[in-house]
Amino acid sequence: MAASDSRPSHRDFEGNGSISNGEDVSNVRDSAVQTDAKVQGYGPRLSKANLFTLLSLWMELFPKKEAQQQENDSAGDCGLVVVHEHIVLGLHCSSAQLHAGQVAVVKHGPRLKGCDLYFSRKPCSTCLKLLINAGVSRISYWPGDAEISLLSGRHDHIDSSHQEAILDATAAERLKSNSRPHICVLLQPLDCTIQQFVDETSQSGDFLEKIAADNPSLDVKDIFRREWWNNLDDFLEKFFINDEEQHKYVLNKMGLENFCAEPNFSNLRQHMRNLIRILASVTASVPVLEDYGFFTKEPLGTGSPALPQDVVRHCMIQTQILTCRTEDAKVGVGAVIWAEGKQSQCDGTGRLYLVGCGYNAYPVGSQYAEYPQMDHKQEERQNRKYRYILHAEQNALTFRSAEIKEEDNTILFVNKCPCDECVPLISCAGIKQIYTTDLDSNKVKRDISYLRFDKLNGIQKFIMVI
Numbered sequence: 001m002a003a004s005d006s007r008p009s010h011r012d013f014e015g016n017g018s019i020s021n022g023e024d025v026s027n028v029r030d031s032a033v034q035t036d037a038k039v040q041g042y043g044p045r046l047s048k049a050n051l052f053t054l055l056s057l058w059m060e061l062f063p064k065k066e067a068q069q070q071e072n073d074s075a076g077d078c079g080l081v082v083v084h085e086h087i088v089l090g091l092h093c094s095s096a097q098l099h100a101g102q103v104a105v106v107k108h109g110p111r112l113k114g115c116d117l118y119f120s121r122k123p124c125s126t127c128l129k130l131l132i133n134a135g136v137s138r139i140s141y142w143p144g145d146a147e148i149s150l151l152s153g154r155h156d157h158i159d160s161s162h163q164e165a166i167l168d169a170t171a172a173e174r175l176k177s178n179s180r181p182h183i184c185v186l187l188q189p190l191d192c193t194i195q196q197f198v199d200e201t202s203q204s205g206d207f208l209e210k211i212a213a214d215n216p217s218l219d220v221k222d223i224f225r226r227e228w229w230n231n232l233d234d235f236l237e238k239f240f241i242n243d244e245e246q247h248k249y250v251l252n253k254m255g256l257e258n259f260c261a262e263p264n265f266s267n268l269r270q271h272m273r274n275l276i277r278i279l280a281s282v283t284a285s286v287p288v289l290e291d292y293g294f295f296t297k298e299p300l301g302t303g304s305p306a307l308p309q310d311v312v313r314h315c316m317i318q319t320q321i322l323t324c325r326t327e328d329a330k331v332g333v334g335a336v337i338w339a340e341g342k343q344s345q346c347d348g349t350g351r352l353y354l355v356g357c358g359y360n361a362y363p364v365g366s367q368y369a370e371y372p373q374m375d376h377k378q379e380e381r382q383n384r385k386y387r388y389i390l391h392a393e394q395n396a397l398t399f400r401s402a403e404i405k406e407e408d409n410t411i412l413f414v415n416k417c418p419c420d421e422c423v424p425l426i427s428c429a430g431i432k433q434i435y436t437t438d439l440d441s442n443k444v445k446r447d448i449s450y451l452r453f454d455k456l457n458g459i460q461k462f463i464m465v466i
Contacts, residue, residue: 044191046278046324052081052118053142053187054279054321055091057239060120062093062348063310075099075147077348079120082108088357089115089401091318093348099147101127103347105134112136118186120239121147122254125171132179140186143256143268144239146172150250151241166253173255185256190274198278198324201332202285205320206416206437210464211292213439227284235276244269282320286313294435294462303460304340304409304432311352312413312435312462318357319392319415327361328389333416334359335392337400337431340409355402355410358395362388386447393422397429404430417441423452426459433460 046054059079080100082090090107094100101123104112113135122141123131131139145151148165176183208220241247247269248260259268293309294316306312315336322334337355344351362371371388390398393414404410411433417440418426426434438461440450453461 044194044197045326046190046194047188048083048086048325049118049140049186049188050190050275051321051325052083052088052116053140054275054282054324055079055088055318056081056118056120057142057235057275057279058283058314058317058321059091059093061238061314063308063314064093064095064348065350075124076121076145076149078123078147080104081118082112083116083118084111084114087399087401088354091349091354091357094147095344095346095348097346099124099127100348101131105130106346107353110134116140119147121145122169122172124148125168125175128172128175128179128183132175132181136181138182138184138186140184142239143185143187143251143254143259143272144241145250146254150253151246169253169255176255185259185268187268187271187275189271190278194324195274195277195281198281201323202281202320205285206439207286207316207464210437210439211287211289214465223287223289224284227287228280231280231283232277235279239276240269240272278324279321282324283317285320286316288313292464294464296460296462298460306433306462307340307411307435315411315413316415316435319413322357322359322392323415325361326359328385331360331416333392333414335396335412335414337396337404338411338413339402339405340411342408353402355404356396356398356400358390358397358399359392361390361395363390384447391419391422393418393426397425406430409433411435417450418453420449420452423456427456431459433462435462436464438463 056079059081060077062079064077075094078094078100080090080092080103081088082092082104089111090104092100092103092107095103098106100119101117104117108115112131115136116138117131117136117140119139119141121144123139124147127147128139146165146169148168150162150165150169152161152165203221203224208224211218211223212220236242241250244265248265251257251259251265259265294306294312296306307315315338318336319334322336323332326332326334334357336357338349338352339355341351341353347353371385373385393412396412409432410430412426412431413435415436417436417438418434419440434456438453441454443450
């Protein structure tokens with residue numbers, strides 16, 4: 001959101017403690033997408049609310065064709081995550097024809113009843129009335145600008161767009177006050193160590209390690225830092241209002257007066273900054289380098305065409321965001337399954353629709369310390385985690401929100417090479433393309449091996465290569 005006259009200073013981001021944002025979060029159950037564990041594991045994890053919020057912000061930035069970006073000027077781009085009983089049903093973004101909320105109605109219809117929706121902007125009155133009527137349970141949104149910008153044309157007295165935005169915000173508030181669903185800002189305090197944890201795991205991820213292995217002369221730490229700062233600048237400009245008075249103006253117009261009072265206002269802004277830092281770290285783990293991309297070794301012309309590289313990178317970063325909820329603090333794995341249909345149905349993702357997503361976690365309902373947590377470095381095999389933990393690919397298939405259709409091109413994105421336990425499932429599930437790294441391919445790490453992936457036939461494999 002280009003909302004301020006100047007960009008915020010990076011010094012604003014030095015505070016990293018846990019904060020409160022004015023919401024009562026003490027009674028919010030923090031269960032995983034796959035697991036209802038109440039106690040965190042060895043490493044800090046994002047809450048579900050923060051995870052879905054970050055996914056909605058990232059979906060707002062889904063790569064679109066230039067024609068789409070120019071055609072829809074009635075509202076800003078908006079990302080949306082649809083969740084039902086902790087399972088992600090859809091990842092959406094606005095298109096040239098439809099707002100994100102309208103896309104959800106077209107895609108899910110009556111299945112929206114009882115769902116929680118996470119928006120990257122406060123939805124407009126047109127979307128709200130549809131979603132309220134559909135019977136959604138909760139609508140949460142990022143406390144920046146509204147979908148119909150309240151900052152655009154604010155100081156231009158002859159610009160009618162600002163008056164239209166105020167009228168829409170007033171209507172949205174009336175819908176909110178008379179609706180059954182809970183419409184709110186749901187941001188939860190971050191663990192004080194999670195930023196450091198995400199930074200470290202992002203820098204040691206397979207993508208940067210693959211770059212280092214291919215080209216030892218490159219300083220991957222410097223690449224990460226440079227990407228982090230660039231991403232931080234971009235996300236601040238897009239999602240953060242630097243000018244405090246402008247931010248208070250927007251919050252007031254959106255019916256969030258309580259957030260304008262101290263200490264709520266400072267806490268809210270710090271929390272927004274912290275989440276933006278997390279997003280900057282995760283996205284820096286899949287850097288934009290001119291000589292790198294995801295390519296197949298198979299002859300051209302066989303199988304379905306490859307996706308554009310910017311779309312592939314966006315989906316790979318979705319897997320990285322999911323690792324922020326992993327229950328294995330040493331090896332975070334995320335998997336997202338998309339399918340390429342025959343028609344776009346006016347979604348900002350084009351012909352792509354979500355099939356499922358997941359991360360590595362222990363079985364549903366397990367409590368922390370019920371299962372072993374040791375890795376292959378420990379000698380006691382009975383106390384190692386590998387026989388108990390569910391892999392990201394397995395959870396994405398188990399908790400999928402759509403069936404895999406033979407006629408559609410179903411695509412798996414995973415941030416680590418699939419192991420021998422997952423390859424048969426992938427092969428038999430109907431997956432037609434895989435985007436991943438082969439850093440562990442043909443390796444055996446005591447209790448877990450990666451020998452089958454290289455021999456996997458009938459599926460196009462797109463590997464990060466120079």
